[in-house]
Amino acid sequence: MDALVDKIRGGERRSLARAMSLVDQSGADAEALKDALRRETGDVPWWGFTGPPGVGKSTLIDALLGMLRERGRRVGVVAVDPTSPLSDGALLGDRVRMMQHAVDLDVFIRSLATHGREGGLSDATLHCARLLELAQYDPVLIESVGVGQNEVDIASVADICVVMLGPGYGDEIQLIKAGLLEVADIIVVNKCDTPEANRLLAEVREQGKRQNVESRKSKVESPKSKVESRKSKVESPKSKVQTSIARGGSHGLASEAPPTEIIGIEAKSGKGVDALLDKLLELDRTARGTEQRQRYRHRRILGEIKRGVMLACEQNLDRALTAPAAKELLAKLERGELSLDAIVAQLGATPARHN
């Protein structure tokens, strides 16, 4: 395994590509490599991009790739698209928008399928991002599937979280109400070549102002940082099977989180993307402090532990709840011999209480 790690670190592209396939599987070799990666990486900030399908995530990443290359950075990209719930197959189409960088050896793009994982990022996303880091790509960009809960998932994995909005999806304001402003480090309104996007940009700015006033007010009472509220969002009981430790954990990354930046762009023409990149690079620099790095490393690994334990528990529980055991429990409940709470206690789980 050490030999493989050395090869990847030394820039052997084919080893990197095949290692990415390996970590998309389980088995002794795969697990050994994943553990080596956990030990060997954690210094490079990951930039996450999320937003509804078609909002322009890949187009934006393509524009950023060009600009980062001009600055001499070697860039890694992990692009995640959904697995079909019906066939296990997937259409991984993000590359269509990034082909101008396809032959640049200082860019490495890898497409992944979600494999049905709820949060919109496959487990392999983390491993592939770590592999890119090991191969000296810096920064690492992650494009996630943008529906439902996924914004939250990317926020718990990426160091810097960009949420993209655009015209024609209708639900943006609802997304914002649902807490997107707290999850995002930067909100990008794309397609500002259209009047609808400009209207949306104005609305989001308005919403952002209100939110900042509110959070300033609440800060007077209790010094709650953006990171902490982000955490409570991610860990709220509403979220499905919780797969990740929230950003910052109990020790927030910054006690004085700046207000979320709101930037309008045209990803296709590149207009406004330079201002966005400046902001990203600024966040990237602050994310490089040693203390921050250690915290992010640990948070990701704790997230993986948590997810592993939850999967195991879920499997055990599924087994316990199949017949004939389940039949007996149901019969007892119906005869009034056991309460639901008693059954829950008997199965060894203490349900999270919402107070």
Added chain:
Amino acid sequence: MDTSRPKRILIGKVGLDGHDRGAKFIVQALRNAGYEVIYTGIRRTPEQIVRAAVDEDVDAIGLSLLSGAHNELFPRVAELLQEEDAENIVLFAGGTIPDKDIPHIESLGFRKVFTPGVPLAEILSAIEGELAGRSDGGGAIV
């Protein structure tokens, strides 16, 4: 947890024609048949196709072409794969390719050449057959 993953196929269009209804149809069909399909879009160069295929560690490449430049572009793809030491990636071709050119293309290492009118079921079973014996990509590197 899954011990195996779906097979990965890159579908790309080389050549200058800008029409990809056929390629998209195949992309959709392969996805529905359980493959992870990496679609690269139209007007790609052999260099772009091969770089993407190697980085994505695909099991197969399906090249589509309508413009008639197959006698230049297909050999180039095969050659680049060799340079990359990636001949284990299975090659397929599809498009308007005259019957007389098919033996030459097959001699370059293309396992199957699908011309218009070949039923979808036949394409899918041919691809499945060619990929069946392959072990998962990552296993061999450790």
